[in-house]
Amino acid sequence: MSLELYRNGSVYSPADPFATAMLVENGTVAWIGTEAAAGALLDARMTEIDLQGSLMTPAFVDSHVHLGSLGATLKGLNLSEATSSTALLDAVAAAALTTTGLIVGTGWDESRFAGGALPTAAELQAAAPDREIYLSRVDVHSALISPMLAQRLGLNESPEYTDALVKGKIHTQVRSTIFSQAQQTGTENSDLALSHLAANGYATVVEMASPGISGRSDLEALLARSEAQKASTPEVFAFWAEAVASESAARELLTSFNSHAVVGLGGDLNIDGSIGSRTALLRADYSDAVGERGTSYLSVEQISAHIAACSLAGIQTSFHVIGDAGLDLALAGFAKAAEEVGLAKVQAGRHRLEHVEMVDDAAREQMLRFALTASMQPAFDAAWGATGGLYEQRLGADRAASMNGIGQFLSSGVPVVIGSDAPVTKVNPWAAVKACLELSDPSARISARAAFMAHTRSGFRALGVPNPLAGQLVTGAEATFAIWDAAELSVQTPDLRVSSWSTDARAGTPMLPVLEDEVPNCLRTVRAGEVLFDTLGVA
Numbered sequence: 001m002s003l004e005l006y007r008n009g010s011v012y013s014p015a016d017p018f019a020t021a022m023l024v025e026n027g028t029v030a031w032i033g034t035e036a037a038a039g040a041l042l043d044a045r046m047t048e049i050d051l052q053g054s055l056m057t058p059a060f061v062d063s064h065v066h067l068g069s070l071g072a073t074l075k076g077l078n079l080s081e082a083t084s085s086t087a088l089l090d091a092v093a094a095a096a097l098t099t100t101g102l103i104v105g106t107g108w109d110e111s112r113f114a115g116g117a118l119p120t121a122a123e124l125q126a127a128a129p130d131r132e133i134y135l136s137r138v139d140v141h142s143a144l145i146s147p148m149l150a151q152r153l154g155l156n157e158s159p160e161y162t163d164a165l166v167k168g169k170i171h172t173q174v175r176s177t178i179f180s181q182a183q184q185t186g187t188e189n190s191d192l193a194l195s196h197l198a199a200n201g202y203a204t205v206v207e208m209a210s211p212g213i214s215g216r217s218d219l220e221a222l223l224a225r226s227e228a229q230k231a232s233t234p235e236v237f238a239f240w241a242e243a244v245a246s247e248s249a250a251r252e253l254l255t256s257f258n259s260h261a262v263v264g265l266g267g268d269l270n271i272d273g274s275i276g277s278r279t280a281l282l283r284a285d286y287s288d289a290v291g292e293r294g295t296s297y298l299s300v301e302q303i304s305a306h307i308a309a310c311s312l313a314g315i316q317t318s319f320h321v322i323g324d325a326g327l328d329l330a331l332a333g334f335a336k337a338a339e340e341v342g343l344a345k346v347q348a349g350r351h352r353l354e355h356v357e358m359v360d361d362a363a364r365e366q367m368l369r370f371a372l373t374a375s376m377q378p379a380f381d382a383a384w385g386a387t388g389g390l391y392e393q394r395l396g397a398d399r400a401a402s403m404n405g406i407g408q409f410l411s412s413g414v415p416v417v418i419g420s421d422a423p424v425t426k427v428n429p430w431a432a433v434k435a436c437l438e439l440s441d442p443s444a445r446i447s448a449r450a451a452f453m454a455h456t457r458s459g460f461r462a463l464g465v466p467n468p469l470a471g472q473l474v475t476g477a478e479a480t481f482a483i484w485d486a487a488e489l490s491v492q493t494p495d496l497r498v499s500s501w502s503t504d505a506r507a508g509t510p511m512l513p514v515l516e517d518e519v520p521n522c523l524r525t526v527r528a529g530e531v532l533f534d535t536l537g538v539a
Contacts, residue, residue, distance in 0.1 A: 001045075002026055002529065007038040009051025010489060010511070012058070013473040017510040022056060024479040027231075027529025031475060049536075055486040055513060057452075058471050059203030059525055060429040061459030063375050064267075064354055064419025067207050067222060067236075068214035069106070069140065071189025073423035074196055077105035079135060083112055085119045089127040092135070096128035102178070103128055105135040106423060108144070109276065111390040121147050121164035134178055139424055140213075142167035142277035145174065153177065167277050168295045172270075176212040187221045193422075194233045198532035200427045201482035201522040203234050204459065206419065208267035208354070210241035223259045231530035237463055239267025239318055243298070245305045247312040254315055263463055264316035267354060269306070270297040271319050272326035275357070275394050276384070280323035282358075287396035294323050303333025304340070311337060311345040316464065318351060318375065324358040331363060334370045347371035350464055355380075355421075357403050364405075364412045373415045373462045376406055378435035378451070379425035385440035406436060406454075407444040417462045418455040429455055430484075430519035437492060437515065448492040448512045479529045483536060484520035486513035 007021035013032050021038035023031040023046070031041065042048060077095045082088040088108055095103050110116050124133060125146045133146035144164045145155075153174060155161040160170040197205055209219040219238060226236040238261055244250045250265060273279025273295050278286050281294035303319070310317040321330045330353060338346045352373040357380065359367075367374070381404045384390035391400035409416050418436075420427050436451035446454075457471030469477035489511035513520045525533040 003030075003046040004049055004529075005038060005042055005046045006049045006051055006056060006483075007035060007042075009053055009483075010055045010486075011473060012056065012510045012512065014510065015474045022473065024526075024529055027479050029473055029475055029477045029479050032473065051483065053487075054523055054536075055484045055489065055520070056473070056481055057201075057484065057512075058456045058473055059480050059482045059527065060201050060455050061204040061206070061417070061471065062197060062202050062419050062422070062427070062429075063206045063417040063455075063459045063462065064208055064377065065193075065197070065205050065422050065427075066140075066213060066268075067190040067193040067205070068218050069189075070196065070422045070427070071192035072104065073106045074192055075189070077103065077135075078107050079105045080107035080109070080138065082108055084114055085110075085117050085123075088135070089119055089123060092124070092127040092133060096131055101132075102149075103131055103133045103135075104178070105133075106140070107138050108135060109138045109390070111276065111384070111393055118144065118165060121150075124164050134174070136175070137277055139274035139276040140175075141274040141279050142171055143174065168273065168279055169297065172212045172297075176215075187218065187225065190218070190222045191225070191233075194236075195533075197234050197422075197427055198525045199522060201429055201484070201525055202427070203480045203482070203525055203527040203532065205234050205236055206263075206267075206459070206463070207236055207238040208241065209238050210268045212241075213268065216240075219262075220257070223257070223261050226261065227259070231528045231532075233527075233532065234525075235527065236261055238262045239264045239316075241265075241267050241269040241320075243269060243302055243306045244309045245302075247309050250309040250313040250315050254313070264318060265310055266306070266316070266318035266351075268320045269318065271303065271321040271330055272296060272323050274322060276390055278394065280358075281326035281329070282323045282395075283325045283328070284399075286394050287399075288393055293325065296326070296329065298329070298333075300329055300332045300336060303330060304336035307333055307337035307346065307349075307351065308341045310351070311341050311349045314349070316350050316352070318354055320354045322355045322357050324360070324363075327353075327356060327359060327363050331366045331370075334366070334372070338370065343370075350462070352417075352462060358399070359405055359408070360402075361408075364408060364414060367409075367414050368412055373417060374406075374409050375417050375419060375462070376404065376409075377419055377421045377425060378404065378406060378432050378439065379420060379428075380404060381439050382431070382435040383425060391440075400440070402441055404439055405441065405444045406439065406451075407446045410446060410450060415458060415462065416454045417459045418451065428519065430513065430515060433512075434515040434519060448515065449509070452512055480527050482522055482526070483524040484513065485523055486520040488514040490514050 011019035272281035460470035
């Protein structure tokens with residue numbers, strides 16, 4: 001039997017907003033209370049752990065992540081800091097000196113480049129002569145590739161390949177080809193990613209696997225290792241992005257994984273692409289590319305067939321959709337599926353839409369009607385939503401101003417869960433919470449408490465986890481939590497009048513870290529009583 005008494009800190013718990021101590025017995029929360037009570041409770045059976053004033057919260061849930069890609073980014077050529085075409089080429093040249101074979105890099109964003117110019121095919125090849133090069137954009141929906149790689153893959157005549165830049169459906173094929181040739185490197189990458197997530201306070205992740213991202217063999221290896229390691233890594237749930245057209249096909253595909261961790265068919269099942277790569281499907285032209293409206297990867301008929309099949313089979317599905325015209329396709333597919341199998345079947349499916357950034361009132365009403373969940377990334381807005389930023393460059397000020405309406409979703413009754421989409425954005429849960437407080441659209445902003453809920457407990461609800469205590473620190477719940485070096489706590493909302501009232505002791509509201517100047521660092525992450533990450537300094 002193991003007994004750990006954490007005390008002398010702050011415990012974020014709806015059971016006791018003033019709790020300073022928590023007892024964990026065999027991986028379960030056995031008691032939560034005050035410091036005085038903890039002193040009386042302590043006996044020789046217990047390991048006493050001094051929190052030294054730190055904050056204990058439920059561990060975070062990353063509701064949308066790509067583990068293999070994240071791991072590859074962490075150990076590979078990371079181009080996120082490049083601020084010019086020259087800097088990007090210099091990084092490639094440096095990598096050529098220390099690596100062999102295909103040069104793979106990720107994370108460049110030309111909206112941060114002076115003038116926005118990208119290197120030409122000739123310049124890219126000159127940076128690493130006689131080497132194949134693949135450099136994916138930060139959104140992973142387009143890439144720069146060297147002439148040598150383009151020639152090998154037969155892309156020179158493709159309209160979606162222009163002077164080193166490849167995007168759209170051809171890019172999906174290129175990426176799938178490259179990573180299918182990488183064999184089992186995904187296992188090492190996923191392990192690295194899981195360790196990184198644990199070090200940032202995550203104990204649960206939702207992997208968005210796809211044939212075009214890392215492949216089935218990588219997913220199966222990840223699931224096998226996750227099952228073997230049990231509570232020594234964050235818990236992994238997964239979606240598999242493969243479309244089906246019948247109930248039997250849906251059942252057979254899900255069953256073929258032989259794992260309860262695969263909770264749905266979809267996730268990054270792309271209806272469209274991304275705004276940065278100009279492949280998100282729009283109703284009107286891109287403001288900086290007249291005549292371009294993005295890419296459609298699925299038809300209404302394909303979407304509706306997949307939804308109907310999964311709904312009849314009782315399997316959750318989800319789609320990647322960002323643009324407003326892409327959302328039109330998605331909702332038309334849900335409407336058609338509801339006509340075929342009945343609205344109740346569709347609603348019971350707990351289906352979701354990933355990213356869903358461009359939404360008007362009518363679309364929100366439809367999402368509510370179909371009982372859809374919005375799986376969102378507030379870090380997108382923090383990265384690209386500022387005045388003059390990527391969204392405004394691509395969409396113009398009016399369309400950019402109404403992006404990422406998290407507050408509108410919640411106020412209309414549409415559930416929201418939060419993910420990082422790592423490696424597209426950095427793994428940092430408190431930065432995501434902070435982004436919800438500071439969304440570019442003031443009407444979209446929500447309180448830190450609402451954002452924290454969307455990034456913890458709501459993640460389990462969206463997955464259909466049957467345990468009603470999941471994502472909470474209350475007696476009887478699994479002891480899955482993170483400890484933070486938060487120096488100052490308060491109740492933060494976009495409305496200062498509410499913040500002032502909520503910090504009054506009479507409100508009885510648990511408090512979260514103040515996120516104005518900096519975000520907390522993780523000191524320890526625990527899953528079901530097992531320590532996943534630790535810098536707390538306690539043996």
